[in-house]
Amino acid sequence: MQKTEAVRHAEIAGAGIGGLATAIALAKRGWSVTVHERASTLRTFGAGIYIWSNGLRVLKALGAYEQATAGAHVGPQFHTRDHNNTTMEEIPINGPADARLITILRETLINTLVDVARQNKVEILTNSAATGATPEGELFLADGTVRKADLVVAADGINSAVRDSLDLLMYRKHLGYGAIRMLIPRAVGDVPASDTNRYIEYFTGTRRILYTPASATDLYVALCCSADDTAGLKVPSDRALWTESFPHLANLVARFGDAGRWDAFEVVKLKRWSKGRVAILGDAAHAMPPYLGQGGGCALMNGLGLADAVTGAEDVASALVDWEARERPMTEHTQDTAERLGDMNFWPDDIRSQVLKITGKSREIGAERMRTARHIPTAANLDV
Ligand SMILES: Cc1cc2nc3c(=O)[nH]c(=O)nc-3n(C[C@H](O)[C@H](O)[C@H](O)COP(=O)(O)OP(=O)(O)OC[C@H]3O[C@@H](n4cnc5c(N)ncnc54)[C@H](O)[C@@H]3O)c2cc1C
Known part of the structure; x- marks a missing residue:
């Protein structure tokens, strides 16, 4: 039942993709919103990010699409290559019948969301760490303040x-794998000219290199390896070691910068996505390994869906239960598919190569993998 009343207020913990998207979506629906960010600035680290059609549709609905995608790289295909640099799979993208995929800098995405949030009168407080919440709608801050709200959103990563103050964690699974991410300038000669604009994931043994143009001038590189590969996960990365694994990428490896950030891949599942007036979303609720490039996409979709569910609802707590019922199946499909894709990290090269060359031709497997990208998010804008 719709309720017309005084402006409702939301307190959000975390100014990442999830918290900012939720803040914008709520503010656009008439809520007053305060976002608390633990860090002293709203800057993010140097890396690129893949955004598929589903995420682009949410950005459009938030009024953030034009700014976020200005200068984006739009690749023609995504290739998966084996240890001999032979293509195992080619995923067509951005054609008339394909899912869309663009890559941008994380900084561009966060800066855009911050700008759009402020344009919509969202208050963003830095140096403001949340420590917990109550189902009645209180958010506790590290400085001892208690903030009262109609809705509290935990998007604190x-x-x-x-999340943990409300005992909502069902499990947190370490996948024994992770990545170092870095940004370097694009240069001629890293890969053959025909590959320059592609997105390419190269495999050798348990190591992968992900090659991602992220603008006309920026190249995003992810070096992925097992969490017990102590030589592989060293930052600055060991160029001799990575050249040995990927001799066909020697030019690129020689240009690796000294900066880089290691993150281990994990899966998070919750008992419930809400308790009373508190909703949990983004990595706090549904972290996943990045093999589909959809962790941020799911945070965007669930933030918009959340704002749609609670706006005008008589009872915020039951609207949050409905929100979870509506959104969780697609998110869990994405998490489970991404987790399965990680299994092949540990397969022998020849077997992985043979299997992917066969599965890469399967329409059914391809459709399952693209289901999230092709999804029409709740309340999203379709004309992108
Ligand atoms: C290697 C790698 C590659 C990835 N690639 C992609 C990709 O290409 N495409 C994609 O869609 N997704 C990708 N992801 C996933 C994506 O980055 C995450 O799903 C997304 O950033 C989650 O956003 P979030 O807002 O939930 O959390 P976060 O980005 O972690 O943001 C949480 C925010 O909360 C703040 N915070 C933390 N604790 C507190 C506190 N107590 N109080 C207040 N603030 C707090 C943090 O400082 C941070 O700003 C990738 C992930 C990894 C690891």
């Missing part, structure tokens, strides 16, 4: 303090 994989180590969410707010």
Whole structure:
């Protein structure tokens, strides 16, 4: 039942993709919103990010699409290559019948969301760490303040303090794998000219290199390896070691910068996505390994879906239960598919190569993998 009343207020922990998207979506629906960010600035680290059609549709609905995608790289295909640099799979993208995929800098995405949030009168407080919440709608801050709200959103990332204060974690699974991410300038000669604009994931043994143009001038590189590959996960990365694994990428490896950030891949599942007036979303609720490039996409979709569910609802707590019922199946499909894709990290090269060359031709497997990208998010804008 719709309720017309005084402006409702939301307190959000975390100014990442999930928290900012939720803040914008709520503010656009008439809510007053305060976002608390633990860090002293709203800057993010140097890396690129893949955004598929589903995420682009949410950005459009938030009024963030034009700014976020200005200068984006739009690749023609996504290739998966084996240890001999032979293509195992080619995923067509951005054609008339394909899912869309663009890549941008994380900084561009966060800066855009911050700008759009402020244009919509969202208050963003830095140096403001949340420590917990109550189902009645209180958010506790590290400085001892208690903030009261009609809705509290925990978007405080994989180590969410707010989630844990409510005992909502079902499990957190370490996948024994991770990545170092870095940004370097694009240059001629890293890969053959025919590959320059492609997105390419190269496999050798348990190591992968992900090659991602992220603008006309920026190249995003992810070096992925097992969490016990102590030589592989060293930052600055060991160029001799990575050249030995990927001799066909020697030019690129020689240009690796000294900066880089290692993140281990994990899966997070919750008992419930809400308790009373508190909703949990983004990595705090549904972290996943990045093999589909959809962790951020799911945070965007669930933030918009959340704002749609609670706006005008008589009872915020039951609207949050409905929100979870509507959104969780697609998110769990995405998490489970991404987790399965990681299994092949540990397969012998020849077997992985043979299997992927066969599965890469399967329409059914391809459709399952693209289901999230092709999904029409709740309340999203379709004309992108
Ligand atoms: C290697 C790698 C590659 C990836 N590639 C992609 C990709 O290409 N496409 C994609 O869609 N997704 C990708 N992802 C996933 C994506 O980055 C995450 O799903 C997304 O960033 C989650 O956003 P979030 O807002 O939930 O959390 P976060 O980005 O973690 O943001 C949480 C925010 O909360 C703040 N915070 C933390 N604790 C507190 C507190 N107690 N109080 C207040 N603030 C707090 C943090 O400082 C941070 O700003 C990738 C992930 C990894 C690891």
